[in-house]
Amino acid sequence: MRVLNKKVLFGLYNDEEILMDAVKQIKQKDAEIMEVYTPFPVHGLDPILGLSESRLHIAGFLYGMVGTSIAFGFMSWVFTADWPIIFGGKPYFSAPSFIPITFEFTVLMAAVGMVVTFYLVCGLGPGVTNPYLDPRITDDKFCIAFDVTNASKEDINALSELLDTTKAEEIHTKDI
Amino acid sequence: MSAVVSNVRPPIVTGSKTYHQITEDICKPTETLPSAGWVMCLLGSLGILGFGAIAFLATVWFGIGTWYLNRTVGWGWDITNFVWWVGIGHAGTLISAILLLFRQKWRTGVNRAAEAMTIFAVICAAQFPLIHMGRPWMAIFVFPYPNTRGPLWVNFNSPLLWDVFAISTYFIVSLLFWYTGLVPDFATIRDRAKGFRKKVYNFLSFGWTGAAKHWQRWESLSLILAGIATPLVLSVHTIVSFDFATSVIPGWHTTIFPPYFVAGAIFSGFAMVCTLMIITRKVLKIEDYITIEHIESMNKVIVLTGSIVGVAYLTELFVAWYSGYIYEQYAFYNRALGPYWWAYAAMMTCNVITPQFFWSRKLRRNIAVTFILSIIVNIGMWFERFVIIATTLHRDFVPSSWSYYTPSWVEVGVYLFTFGLFGTLYLLFIRVAPVVAMAEVKSILKTSGDQYVGPAIAEQTGSNVAGGHHDDHGHH
Numbered sequence: 068m069r070v071l072n073k074k075v076l077f078g079l080y081n082d083e084e085i086l087m088d089a090v091k092q093i094k095q096k097d098a099e100i101m102e103v104y105t106p107f108p109v110h111g112l113d114p115i116l117g118l119s120e121s122r123l124h125i126a127g128f129l130y131g132m133v134g135t136s137i138a139f140g141f142m143s144w145v146f147t148a149d150w151p152i153i154f155g156g157k158p159y160f161s162a163p164s165f166i167p168i169t170f171e172f173t174v175l176m177a178a179v180g181m182v183v184t185f186y187l188v189c190g191l192g193p194g195v196t197n198p199y200l201d202p203r204i205t206d207d208k209f210c211i212a213f214d215v216t217n218a219s220k221e222d223i224n225a226l227s228e229l230l231d232t233t234k235a236e237e238i239h240t241k242d243i
Numbered sequence: 244m245s246a247v248v249s250n251v252r253p254p255i256v257t258g259s260k261t262y263h264q265i266t267e268d269i270c271k272p273t274e275t276l277p278s279a280g281w282v283m284c285l286l287g288s289l290g291i292l293g294f295g296a297i298a299f300l301a302t303v304w305f306g307i308g309t310w311y312l313n314r315t316v317g318w319g320w321d322i323t324n325f326v327w328w329v330g331i332g333h334a335g336t337l338i339s340a341i342l343l344l345f346r347q348k349w350r351t352g353v354n355r356a357a358e359a360m361t362i363f364a365v366i367c368a369a370q371f372p373l374i375h376m377g378r379p380w381m382a383i384f385v386f387p388y389p390n391t392r393g394p395l396w397v398n399f400n401s402p403l404l405w406d407v408f409a410i411s412t413y414f415i416v417s418l419l420f421w422y423t424g425l426v427p428d429f430a431t432i433r434d435r436a437k438g439f440r441k442k443v444y445n446f447l448s449f450g451w452t453g454a455a456k457h458w459q460r461w462e463s464l465s466l467i468l469a470g471i472a473t474p475l476v477l478s479v480h481t482i483v484s485f486d487f488a489t490s491v492i493p494g495w496h497t498t499i500f501p502p503y504f505v506a507g508a509i510f511s512g513f514a515m516v517c518t519l520m521i522i523t524r525k526v527l528k529i530e531d532y533i534t535i536e537h538i539e540s541m542n543k544v545i546v547l548t549g550s551i552v553g554v555a556y557l558t559e560l561f562v563a564w565y566s567g568y569i570y571e572q573y574a575f576y577n578r579a580l581g582p583y584w585w586a587y588a589a590m591m592t593c594n595v596i597t598p599q600f601f602w603s604r605k606l607r608r609n610i611a612v613t614f615i616l617s618i619i620v621n622i623g624m625w626f627e628r629f630v631i632i633a634t635t636l637h638r639d640f641v642p643s644s645w646s647y648y649t650p651s652w653v654e655v656g657v658y659l660f661t662f663g664l665f666g667t668l669y670l671l672f673i674r675v676a677p678v679v680a681m682a683e684v685k686s687i688l689k690t691s692g693d694q695y696v697g698p699a700i701a702e703q704t705g706s707n708v709a710g711g712h713h714d715d716h717g718h719h
Contacts, residue, residue, distance in 0.1 A: 069450075083689075106262060106431070107682040108458040118456055121463040127471075141387075142399045150393060154400045167405040167482050174475045175412040178468060182419045185464045186449065189457045191426070195450030202434035204453050205427070207262030207685075 068196045071243050075101065076226055077200050077212040078235030083109045086209040089233030090115050093211065096229060101214040104204045123188075127181040134176025138169040198243035208236075215240070254693035255349045258531035262685050265532075269677045269684075270432055272527050277674055280526070288666030295660020298653045299374060307377045309653040316636045316648035321375040322486075323628040324658050327511070328368035329410070329483055330504070330624065334512020335361025336417055336476045339424075340469035348691050349540050351683040352532045355428075356523060357516050358421040359676070363668040364515075365414045367661035372406070374657055402485035409482040416475055420468045423461065426451050427682045480508045487631065494574035494635035497562070503555040510548035510598070511624035513541050514617040519669070521614045523678060532679045535608050542607040545620065549598025552627075556595065574635060582647060583634040586626050593623020 080086045083105065093100060094115065103116060113120075142165045146152070151159045186192045204210050211230065215223050223240070230238050260268070277285075301309050312319050335357040342350035373379045385407045387397050397404050429448035436444050451457070484504035487495040517538060524533040563575040578587045597619050606612050638645045672678075689695055 103455040104453040105455065105458065106266075106453060107427075107686040108462050109455075109686075112455055113459050116455055118459055121460045123460055123463045124467050127467050131471075145387075145396045146399065150396065152398075154398065157400070161400060164400040167402075167478065167485070168399055168408045170478055171405070171408040171412040171475075171482075174471050175415060177471055178416040178419055181464060181467060182423060185423070185460055189454075189460060191449040191451060191457070193446060193449060196445055197450040197452050199434070199452050205431040205434045205451075206266045210453075 068198055071198060072216070073214055074216045074240060074242050075200060075212050076215045076223055076230075076238070076240045077210050078230035078233070079201060079203070079237040079239075080209040080211070080234070081207070081236055083112075083209055085234050086211070087112060087115060089211060089230075089235065092233050093229060098213065098226060098229060101212045104200065104210040104212065106205050106207055106209070109209075123181055123185060126184050127177045130180030130184075131173045131177035133180075134173040135169055137176075138172035139165055142168065200241055200243070201239075211235070251698075252691075252696065253536050254691055254695070254697040255352060255534055255536045256532060256684060256688055256692040257534055259694040260531065260688065260692060262688065265681055265685055265688070266431055266435075268529060268531070269679050269681050270435060272673055273432055273675060273677060274435070281670060281674070285667065285670045288663050288670060290663070291659050292663025292667055295656050295658075295663050298656025299660055301653045302374055302377070302657060303379065307375070309651055310657075311649060311651040311654065313646050313648065315639075315644050315646040316633055318375075318632050318636060319648050320629075320650045320654045320658055321371050323625065323632050324661065325368050325371035325375075326483055326504075326628045327625050328364045328371075328661060329480065330508035330511045330628075331515045331621070332361040332364035332368065332413075332417075332512065333476050333480055333505075333508040334516050335359070335364070336413075336420070336472050337509060337512065338516065339420060340472035340476065343465065343469040344473060347540075348687045349537050351680050351687055352534070352537050353516060353520055353541075353679075354683070355421075355424065355676070355680045356520065356673075356678050358417065358424070359669065359672045360516060360519055361417050362414070362421060363665050363672070365410065365417065366668070367665050369410060369414070370657070370661055370664070372410070402482060402489050405482045406486060409479040413475060413479045416468070416472055420465075420472055423464060423468065424680055424683070425676060427453065427461070428677045428680065431681055432677065477505055480505045492635055492639050493568070493570035494578070494631070494639075497559065497571075499555055499558060499562070503552065503559075506548045506551040506555065507624060507627060510545060510552055510594075511621055513544045513548070514620035514624075517541050517545070517613055517617040518621070521610055521617075523673065527673065527678060529679060532684060535610075538610065538613055539604075539607045542601045542613060545617075546598050546601035546607075549594060549601075549620070553595040553598075556591065570640060573638075577638050578630055578634050581634070581638065583630065583637070586630050586634060590623055590626040590630050593619050594627060597623065 078089070080089060086103070086105070087109065090100070090103060090112065094117070100116065103112065105112070143160060146161070147159050153159075154161075157164070190197070199205075200210055200212060201208060211233075213226050215226065218226075227238050256265075258264075310319060310321070335354075338350050338357040339354045342354070373382055376382060385397060385404065387399075425447075426449050429444050430451035430453065433441060433444035433448045481501040481504065484500035488497060488500040490496055520533050520541075521538070524530050560575055563571045566572075578584075597616050600612070600616060601607050633648050637648055694700070
């Protein structure tokens with residue numbers, strides 16, 4: 068289990084609509100949210116949280132371009148420079164017949180590259196164990212968490228009250 | 244939920260579920276001991292697999308001659324089965340990828356099982372290129388790797404090699420797409436599990452926490468994977484069709500094959516998904532997640548693609564006549580009236596006539612009819628590939644080379660091997676992984692659950708907005 072040496076104050080909610088209202092209220096009070104955990108992706112939450120858009124698609128495109136270049140370049144080199152062979156009377160550089168493999172390799176590189184990037188950037192992977200706050204978060208509870216490792220008792224109480232006003236069902240602290 | 248949901252659409256999650264109920268219902272098969280029925284089915288599958296393994300061994304030990312292939316008919320059941328399985332596999336990716344791009348919420352009930360079906364179908368399909376080499380240990384030579392023989396590379400201009408890249412890519416991308424969707428659901432099971440199971444699902448869930456930023460990236464990844472998987476599906480079966488279309492054999496050398504094969508693949512794939520889903524929903528008691536609406540939607544796709552396939556058959560016949568090319572004309576005359584006329588008749592009845600039943604709403608929504616017709620469709624599609632391969636090959640240009648082909652028990656055994664393999668993998672899958680995409684179904688519950696939308700709710704609230712207790716929370 069990864070140990071983050073943090074102290075976390077979190078509130079659990081029963082419904083994503085209550086959660087979104089809560090996040091809005093908390094943002095208005097300028098409190099810094101460490102993370103919001105949900106059992107499924109909640110649409111409309113990201114702009115409220117101020118999350119910047121994911122750039123995975125750019126990575127995907129770049130990986131794909133690498134794939135295209137490698138595939139097309141390699142086949143062209145093999146059949147024009149390395150060992151040219153006449154197949155069916157066609158020219159050595161037969162671009163149309165290189166297209167299927169080029170396309171497949173592009174897709175392969177883009178997919179594999181993006182998936183690996185996704186896991187790396189999120190800090191996930193086989194064998195990774197992240198500490199979690201409550202086992203019901205992956206079931207039906209929604210969670211807003213504050214990092215209170217270095218916060219004073221008054222701050223913690225203030226945040227607790229804030230969570231209370233946003234209709235959190237439960238409020239806990241945990242060391243992870 | 245901000246979306247204004249039309250109450251014309253019927254609900255696609257029934258039973259007035261809560262999020263917790265969804266978790267409970269779908270995790271249950273993974274947490275309880277299997278029933279006697281499951282054990283019997285598994286034993287049956289393993290038995291068939293065992294018999295098939297003997298057929299495999301016979302092929303490898305004694306040679307491809309045990310298949311009764313001959314000089315003229317070089318491809319028989321092997322490639323028929325290969326194309327059949329690949330075609331079936333395509334539906335899973337279509338349901339996950341294309342329906343995601345088209346924002347069809349109903350995909351969430353069936354996408355997990357359909358994608359699993361795809362992966363297992365591709366594994367089964369891959370057995371055939373391997374075994375039909377006769378010496379499967381030589382299979383590595385199809386991959387271009389640096390060697391000391393020149394280096395000698397493979398023929399990148401050959402459709403058979405395009406197939407190697409296409410099927411490999413398709414398998415890997417489908418696997419990645421499926422697994423990406425599974426990670427959050429494995430995390431759900433992990434958080435409910437104890438002891439050894441917890442360790443296993445902990446490993447499988449990759450440390451997933453449900454953080455908002457991770458979900459955002461997850462959705463972005465799913466969308467892009469869907470975006471590239473869609474042309475991938477279309478290209479893979481097109482490349483499979485090129486195995487035939489790029490040859491010069493009359494009946495094969497036709498430009499209609501790519502769209503014809505792709506439509507046929509979707510057709511048979513959706514039929515197989517229907518067959519599997521009807522059994523799965525009954526056995527695992529998840530009728531609330533795989534509803535009649537899902538079955539009806541899949542049947543609509545079946546009637547569409549079946550009609551395309553039917554039109555393709557008629558087009559082939561017309562163009563063969565119109566072309567004036569005697570070899571092409573004979574190829575089709577022979578298909579309909581030659582020694583394999585029974586295969587052609589089976590193909591025409593099963594593929595052209597049966598999907599037309601689904602024009603009737605009543606029949607589309609009838610489970611028994613759907614089940615029977617979906618099996619008939621798959622039989623018909625098998626015959627289609629058999630007709631294309633065996634009927635075309637057994638009589639081509641030179642009459643003195645004409646022959647006839649019947650499969651041996653070894654050939655049939657290899658086919659049964661793949662059935663045993665598919666059955667075993669699918670049965671194991673439903674015990675180990677959640678059969679329905681829990682997180683995705685939860686995300687559509689408020690817009691598609693029967694306590695929020697549907698004609699009944701519309702009457703109650705008398706308004707166009709879903710539910711009546713939903714406020715506008717900002718842009719979706």
